[in-house]
Amino acid sequence: MRSLTLRIRRDGTVEAETRGMKGRECLPYIAELERLLDAEAIDSAYTGEFYEATDQRQEAPSTRQEELRGSQ
Amino acid sequence: MSVSIALIPVGLAIASAIAARKEAKAEGKPTMAIQTRMRDDEILLAALRDLGCEAKPVGGGGLSATRGAFEFDFRRDENGVLEANFGAEVTSEEAEAFVTDLDDEYTRLIQARVYQRVSERAQQHGMAIESESVEADNSIVLTLRVEEVGA
Numbered sequence: 001m002r003s004l005t006l007r008i009r010r011d012g013t014v015e016a017e018t019r020g021m022k023g024r025e026c027l028p029y030i031a032e033l034e035r036l037l038d039a040e041a042i043d044s045a046y047t048g049e050f051y052e053a054t055d056q057r058q059e060a061p062s063t064r065q066e067e068l069r070g071s072q
Numbered sequence: 073m074s075v076s077i078a079l080i081p082v083g084l085a086i087a088s089a090i091a092a093r094k095e096a097k098a099e100g101k102p103t104m105a106i107q108t109r110m111r112d113d114e115i116l117l118a119a120l121r122d123l124g125c126e127a128k129p130v131g132g133g134g135l136s137a138t139r140g141a142f143e144f145d146f147r148r149d150e151n152g153v154l155e156a157n158f159g160a161e162v163t164s165e166e167a168e169a170f171v172t173d174l175d176d177e178y179t180r181l182i183q184a185r186v187y188q189r190v191s192e193r194a195q196q197h198g199m200a201i202e203s204e205s206v207e208a209d210n211s212i213v214l215t216l217r218v219e220e221v222g223a
Contacts (some may be wrong), residue, residue: 003217010183038189
């Protein structure tokens, strides 16, 4: 079963993980979650299941990681 | 698992809860400004009222509020983030304590709003809530079964 786990933290931030998806199948869910949550993805990382299917190493989808670092 | 994602609701700025205090003068009166991470006037208004403040929107964006004898206001900075401004009658400790309490209530309302959006709109996005729980740290954890979304 393909699913998403959302952790809505008490500070308002959200962590999401896709499950049961391999390769690039998971990528459309980043934008879908932004629309569903009225939120902006600021960081992302591929996990093991992605590499099981693609057998390649890639950068995670582009987000505003630089902005995040800049604000700290 | 295939990808993990960190998201921030649009009502929150990417910043620490309370940024450095700065001294300023407005119309000749000394004031103290505290940068918040709040962006949403409507949620801020609700949070202020939850804390027992009287608050109302002001022209040009922002809010004015009173709590007992203290008057303060919120103005939007160049990035759209709200800054709290207090008069000299409020000590820096009092102002910081108040903004900390306000931030806590504001983020509680943000969390509730995000949960409400998921509950009400998941189906429109091809998802259905399979399970939900509240963790010891008051995080809400939802498992969503997903169908197709536009690739």
